[in-house]
Each structure stands twice: as C-alpha cells, then as structure tokens.
Amino acid sequence: MGPLMKIGRRNCILLTNLLVISGSLLCTIKSNYKVICVARFLFGAAAGCFSLFCPKFLAEIAPTAYKGPIGSLSQVFICVGIMFCDVLGLLNEDI
Numbered sequence: 713m714g715p716l717m718k719i720g721r722r723n724c725i726l727l728t729n730l731l732v733i734s735g736s737l738l739c740t741i742k743s744n745y746k747v748i749c750v751a752r753f754l755f756g757a758a759a760g761c762f763s764l765f766c767p768k769f770l771a772e773i774a775p776t777a778y779k780g781p782i783g784s785l786s787q788v789f790i791c792v793g794i795m796f797c798d799v800l801g802l803l804n805e806d807i
Contacts, residue, residue, distance in 0.1 A: 767786045
C-alpha cells in the first residue's frame with residue numbers, strides 16, 4: 713500500500729480536489745506558456761488519481777451485486793469525458 717492509502721480513499725479523493733482547484737486557479741490568472749503547462753500537468757495528475765481512487769471507493773460502498781457494473785461504469789464515464797473533450801477540441805480547430 714502506498715503512503716496515501718493510510719489516510720483512506722475518501723480523503724485521497726478530497727486531496728485530489730486540491731489538485732483540480734490549484735490547476736483551475738493557475739489557468740485563470742494571466743499567465744505564460746509554462747504556467748499553462750504546469751496547470752495541465754496538475755489536471756492530468758488529478759485525472760489519474762480520480763481514475764484510481766474513485767472505482768475503488770465505489771467498490772467499497774456499493775452493494776455486492778452491483779460492484780462490477782459500478783466499477784465498470786466509472787471507467788466508461790472517464791473515457792466518455794476524455795472523448796467529449798477531444799471532440800470539443802476538434803470542433804475548435806482551425807482548418
């Protein structure tokens with residue numbers, strides 16, 4: 713087990729929210745290219761943490777009959793969210 717698991721999965725999810733908030737704040741300030749790259753890195757780290765912590769947390773709190781479908785749906789929604797952002801990026805692309 714990693715050092716973060718000592719504080720529990722729910723608290724890890726709450727700490728990951730700090731990554732998202734700090735990345736959002738960095739994106740809102742008038743900044744240069746390097747700051748935007750740091751903010752994007754924070755968003756990526758948060759997405760990775762969420763894709764790790766959330767399915768395990770959902771498997772802990774879900775009834776036994778629904779553990780498989782709930783864990784699978786969280787990964788499906790992560791993939792759908794990534795696809796949605798990619799489609800929005802393609803629509804804004806200058807041809």
